[in-house]
Amino acid sequence: MFVSYKWLSEYVDLDGMPAKELAEKITRSGIEVEGVEVLGEGIKGVVIGHVLEKEQHPNADKLNVCQVDIGEEEPVQIVCGAPNVDKGQKVAVAKVGAVLPGNFKIKKAKLRGEASNGMICSLQELGIESKLVAKEYAEGIFVFPNEVTPGEDALLQLNLDDEVLELGLTPNRSDCLSMLGVAYEVAALLDKEVKFPNVEVEEAAERAEDWITVSIEAKEDNPIYIARIVKNVKIGPSPLWMQTRLMAEGIRPHNNVVDITNYILLEYGQPLHAFDYERLGSKEIVVRRAQDGEKFVTLDDAERTLSSEHLLITNGKEGVALAGVMGGANSEVEDDTTTVLIESAYFDGQRVRQASKDHGLRSEASARFEKGVDPNRLQAAADRAAQLMAQYAGGEVLAGSVVAGEINLEPKVVAVTLEKLNRVLGTSLEAPEVEDIFRRLKFEVKTDNGAFIVTVPTRRGDITIPEDLVEEVARLYGYDRLPTTVPVGATYPGGLTDYQKKRRAVRQFLEGAGLNQAITYTLTSGKKAKEYALDSREPIKLAMPMSEEHAYLRLSMIPQLLGAVAYNNARQMDSIALYEVGNIFLKTAAGELPEEQEHVAGAITGLWEENLWQGEKKPVDFFVAKGILEGLFAKLGLLERITFKKAEVAGMHPGRTAAVELDGQVIGFVGQVHPQQAKELDIKEVYVFELKLSPLFAAETAPVAYQPIPRFPSITRDIALVVDTNVEAGQLKAIIEEAGGKLLKDAHVFDLYEGEHVEAGKKSIAFSLKYFDPEKTLTDEEVVKVHNSVLDALKEKVNAELRS
Known part of the structure; x- marks a missing residue:
């Protein structure tokens, strides 16, 4: 809501208070002023x-x-x-x-x-x-x-010496969607009186009821409808002061009649509509639900197909306005209009919102009906519009209004005790102070045995329960004046849980390794929802998705990360390293909420290292991605319990993908995206990983134990083993470590050979083994004994031979 400072000063005496100071007071009362614009600043x-x-x-x-x-x-x-x-x-x-x-x-x-x-x-x-x-x-x-x-x-x-306050209103404060509503608020803050417009309508002898009849068929959607007739109007521009006020409020001027209806909307918060009486096509207004498939052309010359969920204003035969949203082209006020029918009605907010949403027609009027208008202002708004049309369009106002239906205009009565006010706010307010606050708000109040019985005016539809009155007292008293208290009871030092510490460690390690954090949508398409899932389940579809691209809850974060890689590649960012810590959603029994699991995923492509001076370039490969995970597991103290095993995952390269196991349980995978998949996404060679965090964080780890620097030398032995091509290096390493016992401290692969010097169906894998005893210097005999045990175990379990 935009509020003209000069216009507001006509309703409340602001005593020359600077607009920014007023904005600060309004903000402190609970209505945020998002900004103050000086219209002619710098001119x-x-x-x-x-x-x-x-x-x-x-x-x-x-x-x-x-x-x-x-x-x-x-x-x-x-x-x-x-x-x-x-x-x-x-x-x-x-x-x-x-x-x-x-x-x-x-x-x-x-x-x-x-x-x-x-x-x-x-x-x-x-x-x-x-x-x-x-x-x-x-x-x-x-x-x-x-x-x-x-x-x-x-x-x-041009009113460019004005200042405009932009109010960021919450949905419950629809009363401030009008200048009079804001005036009530400001008057309460400054303890001033509200000066209302002087509405005096000079009426002709003819009566409006002789010109129009109104009947309502959908009484729940439209409990009351008021019509006034103004004849002999002359369409032209509205006065300059009105045009400039409308522009300051963000509304474009059109002509005097339309501008007056918009002016009343801003002044009273009551949307009005002006029909060309001669173009109505009848002498009656009938309010009803539209029929399924009924056609209607709105002011923007677009043909709309209506349904029985929409409320329609008709001339008894055809529609002339979509209630609370937009008028019809067949009854529009034009340059030759001479007689105007003014509509002032109360429409159900849900019905207006349905039509507004279905047809994509969001307007100032629909926004107010959706949030609720003051039914006590219907007649005053219609009279004020008739008065201005007589004054600025030269019209004659026919006597009386045609009113159909009725609405409960009784204000709500809400009670609250002084004890509750002070207990909730932590204050020591006295009854006169509270009564004064309600007086400033223009609420009628009576005191009965320590309770305040408040009659809430209809303009404040947001106040329905005692807690609402507590809020009103708090904000008028001043939030900044409420006492600061310390919680009573035992206190405990704050800190992170073990899970939170480990999650933070994961993020810090990955960022330290050179990956950038990404945050992607949890909603995805039906196709992407099933890709790369660690747990294969039927994806969960939203009941009312924004679009087909965001219709399902994700089972994996990798598709979204690949989308981010593609987005950056398309903008000449070739070297990308991203990670994300987030939730995936698994379907459970019907009617139950999905199971949320926290995962970490990453996507890396391009150059991992580039040293231009030395001419060194290292592209990302499988071992870079695997090495990042090994560093992460070492950080968590779990590296020795992790194994990587060859795996086949849909959408991944069959020869460059490994399952990640913790104590024999699969917790994720790492590998290269299948080249065909990469081609479809228009991305280059990409390596990804995804892990479940719960088993990682739940795994118990031994406390960190420090070992002294070795005092005795180690002995290294290199062996080249000829094995069948289907034997994995990891399997060989496991056999070596088991047979090596306490003296074997390290074993790693340093060479792989397949070619003419090796028998067909065989391969040569070379390992470097390090033997060490922290208590003494090893002798050759001790090393040979253990080393022979390793070779015997390899021969026995996988028929491995030393390469000659």
Whole structure:
């Protein structure tokens, strides 16, 4: 909600309080002011000018040479290219030395040989958004009404000396979606009175009931409907002050009748609609539900297909307005309109929201109906609109209003005790203080045995329970004045749980290893939801998805990370390293919430290391991804309990993918994305991993034990083993470590050979074995004995032979 400071000051005496100070007070009361905009900030030297003469530029077809009276001794010559400039107009002129938005300074100039001493301005050049400029001035300069005087400050006439407060309203504070609602709020904060508009309607002898009848068939959707008739109106522009107020509030001016309905919407918070009476096609208004498949053309000339969920205003035969959302093209107020029917009604918010959502028509009116309007303002808003149409459109208001239906206008009564107020707020307020707060809010209050019985006005539909009254007292008393208290009872030092510490360790390690954290959508498409899942289950579909691309809960984070890689690759970011810690969702029994599991996943592509000076480049490969995981497991103290085994995972390279096991239980996988999959995503060679975090974090680890630096030398033995090609290096290493016993401290692969010097169906794998005894220097005999045991075990279990 935008609030004009100057307009607000007509309802509440602000005593010259700066707008920013007022904004601070409003924010402290619980309604956030998101910003204060000074409309004409940075503009100076712009005055009213009177175009005395206009001649065609001798050297340019699209330029005119104008003589303009700007209130000085002599007129000034200005070259203007606006198509609508003409003799006799009152216009905005930026004099020489003036400054326009963007620090644009006006200087003397020559345009095609003709001197130009200033600039005739459009509203856009004065900082007003194009969407807020009336259509007749959208392509040219703005023309003032004749009552302005040359030399006057144009900013004052255009209301650009105003300041606008932007309120960030929560849905419960719909009462502040109007100037009067904000006035009530500000008056309560400043302990002032609200000055209401003086509504006096001079009525003609003819009665409105002789011109129109109203009947309501959908009484639950539209409990009350009020119609007023204004005849002999003359359609034209609304007064300048009204246009500028509408623009300050973010609404584009149209004509006097439409602008008045929008003005009342902003002033009272009550949406109105103006029908062209002659175009209605009948002398009756019938409010009913639309029929399934019924067609209706709205003001934007779009044909809408309605359903029985939509509320329709009809002339008894066909629709003339989609209730609370948009009027129909068949009854629109146009330049030749002479008689206007003013609609002021109360529509059910849910019904309006349904139509607004189904047809994508979000408007100022629908927003107010959805949140709730004050039923006590229906008649006043209609009367005020009739008054202004008589005043600014020359109309005659027919006597009386045509009212159909009724609505409960009784205000709610809510009670709260002084004891509860003080107990909840931690204050020591006295009864007179609380009564004074309710008085400032314009709530009627009676005191009975320590309880405040409050009659809540209908404009405050958000107050229904005692806790709402507690909130009202708190915010008017001042949140900053509430006492600070310390919780009573035993206190415990804060800290992270073991799970949280390990999660933080995972993030810190991966970031330290060079990966960047990514946060991706948990919602995905049906196809992607099934890809790379560690647990194969039917994905969970949302009941009301935003789109097909976000219709399912994910079973894996890898598809989204691959999408992020593709996005960056498409923007020439070739070396990417991402990780994500997040939840996946597993389907459980019908009707139950899904099981959430926390996983960590990563995706790496491009160069892992690049040293230009040395000419060294290391692309990412399987062992880079595997090494990152090994470092992570070492950080968690679990490396010795982790094994990597060859695995086949859908969407992964069959020869470069390994399952990750913790104590024999599969907790994830690591490997290369299948080249075909990478081609479909238009990405290069990518390596990914995904792990379950719960088993990792739940695994108990022995406390860190430090060992002294060895005092005795170690002995290294290298062996090249010839085995069948289907024997895995991990299997050989496990046999070596088991047979090596306590003296074997390390065993790792350093070579693999398959070729003409090895028998077909065989391969040669070379291991380096390190033997060491922390208590003494090993002898050759001791090492040979253990080493022979290793070779015997290899021969026995996998028929491994030493390569000659």
